[in-house]
Every structure is written in structure tokens, then in C-alpha cells.
Amino acid sequence: MLHLIRRGERLVVPFLLIIGWEIFSRSGLLPAALLPAPSIVLHSWADWAFAIDGSSQTYSGHWLSDALASCLRVLTGYAIATASGVLLGIAIGWWRWVERTIEPTVQMIRPIPPVSWIPLAIIWFGIADKPAIFLVFLGAFFPILLNTIHGVKTSDRNLIRAAAMMGATEQQMLRQVIFPAALPSIMAGLRIGIGSAWMLTVTAEMVAVKSGIGYVLWDSYYFLRYDLVLAAMVSIGLLGYGTDLLLKLLMQSTLRWQRGQTVQGR
Amino acid sequence: MAAIEIRNAVKIYQDQQRKRDLLALDTVNLTVEKNDFLCLLGPSGCGKSTLLNMIAGFESVSSGEILVDGKPVTGPGADRGMVFQQPTLMPWLTVWENIAFHLKLRGVHKAARREEAQLYIDMVGLTGFENHYPNELSGGMASRVGIARALLLNPAVILMDEPFAALDAQTRMDMQEELVAIWQKHQGTVVFVTHSVEEALVLGTKIAVMSCRPGRLGELIPLDLPYPRDITEAAFNDRKRHILARFKAEADKARKSAAA
Ligand SMILES: Nc1ncnc2c1ncn2[C@@H]1O[C@H](COP(=O)(O)OP(=O)(O)O)[C@@H](O)[C@H]1O
Numbered sequence A: 001m002l003h004l005i006r007r008g009e010r011l012v013v014p015f016l017l018i019i020g021w022e023i024f025s026r027s028g029l030l031p032a033a034l035l036p037a038p039s040i041v042l043h044s045w046a047d048w049a050f051a052i053d054g055s056s057q058t059y060s061g062h063w064l065s066d067a068l069a070s071c072l073r074v075l076t077g078y079a080i081a082t083a084s085g086v087l088l089g090i091a092i093g094w095w096r097w098v099e100r101t102i103e104p105t106v107q108m109i110r111p112i113p114p115v116s117w118i119p120l121a122i123i124w125f126g127i128a129d130k131p132a133i134f135l136v137f138l139g140a141f142f143p144i145l146l147n148t149i150h151g152v153k154t155s156d157r158n159l160i161r162a163a164a165m166m167g168a169t170e171q172q173m174l175r176q177v178i179f180p181a182a183l184p185s186i187m188a189g190l191r192i193g194i195g196s197a198w199m200l201t202v203t204a205e206m207v208a209v210k211s212g213i214g215y216v217l218w219d220s221y222y223f224l225r226y227d228l229v230l231a232a233m234v235s236i237g238l239l240g241y242g243t244d245l246l247l248k249l250l251m252q253s254t255l256r257w258q259r260g261q262t263v264q265g266r
Numbered sequence B: 001m002a003a004i005e006i007r008n009a010v011k012i013y014q015d016q017q018r019k020r021d022l023l024a025l026d027t028v029n030l031t032v033e034k035n036d037f038l039c040l041l042g043p044s045g046c047g048k049s050t051l052l053n054m055i056a057g058f059e060s061v062s063s064g065e066i067l068v069d070g071k072p073v074t075g076p077g078a079d080r081g082m083v084f085q086q087p088t089l090m091p092w093l094t095v096w097e098n099i100a101f102h103l104k105l106r107g108v109h110k111a112a113r114r115e116e117a118q119l120y121i122d123m124v125g126l127t128g129f130e131n132h133y134p135n136e137l138s139g140g141m142a143s144r145v146g147i148a149r150a151l152l153l154n155p156a157v158i159l160m161d162e163p164f165a166a167l168d169a170q171t172r173m174d175m176q177e178e179l180v181a182i183w184q185k186h187q188g189t190v191v192f193v194t195h196s197v198e199e200a201l202v203l204g205t206k207i208a209v210m211s212c213r214p215g216r217l218g219e220l221i222p223l224d225l226p227y228p229r230d231i232t233e234a235a236f237n238d239r240k241r242h243i244l245a246r247f248k249a250e251a252d253k254a255r256k257s258a259a260a
């Protein structure tokens, strides 16, 4: 019973928000077209997803493929960012010479906002999946890289000594000591990275791609379909929330050993 | 052949921040015979850890040489098992995985690793805690894991750097007793660093008192008292008085030079 109440806790705020919004929209303080009521948004969304009455016109029934297109871009860019960010981060954190030769360049590229790469991305990759994947990569790469470097640099020197005492080679040291020691920090980077990944997929889809939820969002804006704009926004929120939840579960299972050691475990 | 042979070892630390060199150890000579339980006794800051780390291969000698089993030390290796002051267990591995980490590095199969780890788990009295993570262990249990991990290497020598310093008095006494029992049963060479005169007297077959700033080694004092040692016995207290006198002189010297 207590468990059910706990579960319900998280629904209270969204529920109140939606009720308030519905009342406000119906009150007529703003023209209904500018702030569609949740009920209308839900209706258009249902049509977008299941083609119930064609009210979302060309998008009717296309939600799944739009969501899939966006997810695929996020996943591809994010996977490339994860693999390269973790590997490069470990190398920079571990070998001084890699740090000296590569890090200054990385730190110079980092302050350039990923969205400012859009013109070049379009020139290089054209209007399709690739510029979006490239942007997602840029957005997710830096937080993952920096957190990995931090994790490696702050790993306990005595653990390295202990492993050396037990006869670890350098490669074993990196895989079996440095990587797990840096994992909590890497995971933190992954969670920041997934946020940037969604942000940049949507941005890219608004300007450089002709499919996905971001594209529907921007296209609906041109056709004054603010109900669909809102449906797209909520979709992005839910998808982002879902991927973050998956990461959180992954984190809980791989960092099981931290249980009872941190504030999180309370 | 002696288990450990230290010839004219000198250690100079370069202090980068203060642009000054520190002579941590000055011409140390020491021979540790096989199956000795040698206690290195000295006040803190006199270079005990430095000497132990040089034997372990974590620090290089500035001049002189260190031989273990007749071979010069060039770096850390599994022929020398180290028990650190802090347990330094891999927090992401369970007790048995920590103990068997060496076998994993050597590519031994999981079942064989698990089986061998159990021997050492039982030996140090951790039966029932095999699948606990280090953060679920008390200080004494974590020390036991550190000891079991070093024993599993089956090393020529075991180096211990004040492994019981952080434990409460009762746990420390239990651990000392068990360590002696394990050592008596399995033999082997132990170098045990401590700043406690009593601990050195309870454990060692030989005691070397270190002097401070720079760190130097006094001559070896053999202790032929039978185990387990009774700390209330007259013979024990005789030795204690003798060693305490030397230790006090060194500690005073250390304090004065630190103040100067
Ligand atoms: N890595 C180091 N760099 C510079 N000085 C050090 C370093 N390690 C130890 N020292 C100095 O060497 C001396 C001996 O230290 P240590 O071997 O840790 O003593 P002990 O273990 O007996 O307490 C101390 O004065 C300490 O400050």
C-alpha cells in the first residue's frame, strides 16, 4: 500500500499541471489556437500515433516511425560518442604524452557550441541522417570524455599499486582497475551526454533533416498546428525520460557495489 | 640464500614543491633470512614505508641495491605480497573476487579461482562473507581480505605496512594472534612495519629499530620468546624495557630534529 502511494507521488505534480492548463485554455483568456488544451493535444497525438480520424493530416499514424527515426539518430551518435569518449578519456587520463598532445586541441574545440557546426555538417553530410548523428556525437562526446578523464585521474593510486603487486600488465590495469574505478564518473558523463543527445537530434531535425519528431515539431509550427507542436514536445520529453531511465537502471546494476555507501542508496 | 638482502640502500626524495631534496633513508643494510618474522619498528616519518615500498618495487633506490631471493628488485611483482595500511580492496569486487584477483590476471577459470579463494577465506576466518562487497565489511574484516589476498600469491616474502594500525585494540589483538598462527602453520618470510613496541614484541622473531632523519637501521635484535606471547610475563617485559629505551631515544631525536 505504502509502495503504491510512493509510486503515485511522482504523478501528483504533472496531474496538477495538466488540470491547471486545461482550465486555463478553456477559460478563453488566450485564443484557443495559441495554447491548445491538453485534451486537444492528446487527441491530435492519438491521431498522429494511431491514425484515428486523420486530424493530424500528413502525420496521421506516423508517430512510431518518427520516434524511431529520432531514436536511431540519438542511439547512433550516442554510441559513437560513448565508445570514442571513453577510450580517448582513458588514454588522456592515463598517459601523460597523450594528454599533452591531444588535450589542448580537445579543450579548444569544446567551447564551440555543437549547433554552430550545423552549416558545416550540412555541407559535409547533406540533408539526411548523418548531420544529425554528427551533432549528437558532438553534444554527447565532450561530457563523456571529460568525465572519463576525471574518473581516471581521481582513481585511487593505492589500487594501482595493489594490482601491480598482483602482477597486472598495463593492459590489465586499464581494463580491470582503471576502467571500473572510473565507472561511476563515466556513468555521470553518460547521463549528461544523453540529455545533449536529445537536444541536438531535435535541433538537427528542425533544420537539416526531413524526418523525426523535431521535423514534425518545426513543420507543424509553419502550419500553425500548435497542438502538434505540443504533442511533439511532450513526445521528446517522454523519450528523453525513457532513455535516461534505462541509463539509470544500467547504472544501478553496474554500480551495485556502491549500494549503502552513497546518499543515493538511502 | 637470504630471503631479502639490502645493501647500502639510500633513498633521496626530490621535493618538487620546495625545490629541496630529502634524504629519507641513509645507507641501510639488512639481511632477512628465510622464515624470519622481522618487525621494523620506528616512530612515524622515519622511512619505514619508504623502505618497504622499495622492497615491494613501488619506489626505486637512489643508490645501493635490494635483492629478493637473490634477484635485484626492478619493480612490483607477485613474488612479494604486500598488505597495505589501508586495505585498498577493489570496491567493485566481492571478497572472494578481491582475494582471487591475481588468478584472474593469470587467466584462471572462474570455478578454479573460486575454489582456491575459499581456502584463503577459511584461513583468515571470513567464511560466510565471500560475496560481500568491501563497503559492507568492518575494518578488521577488510584487513583479513588484504592478508588473504597477499597469502594467495604464495609469495617468497610478505610485506606488511602497519596493517593493524587503524583497528580497535581488541580487533588488533585478535588479528595479531591469527597472523602468528597462520605464519607458524605455513611458514614464510614476513617483514612487518609498525610504530608500536608492543606489536613488534608480540609478533617478531627479530626486531630492527629504525632511527630518524635520516632513516637508519639499528642492529637486529633477536626475540626467542615462544608463541603465543604472554604480554604480562616477566621475560616479555624485560625485552620491552630494553627496546622501549632505544625506541624512546629515537623518538626523542625525531621530535627534536622536527622542531629544529
Ligand atoms: N613520495 C614522497 N615524496 C617526498 N617525500 C616523501 C615521500 N614519501 C615519503 N616522504 C618523506 O620521507 C620520510 C619518510 O616517510 P615514510 O617512509 O612514509 O615514513 P614512515 O612510514 O616511517 O612513517 C618522511 O619525512 C616523508 O615526508
Ligand SMILES: [Mg+2]
Residues within 6 Å of the ligand: B048, B049, B050, B161
Ligand atoms: Mg608509513
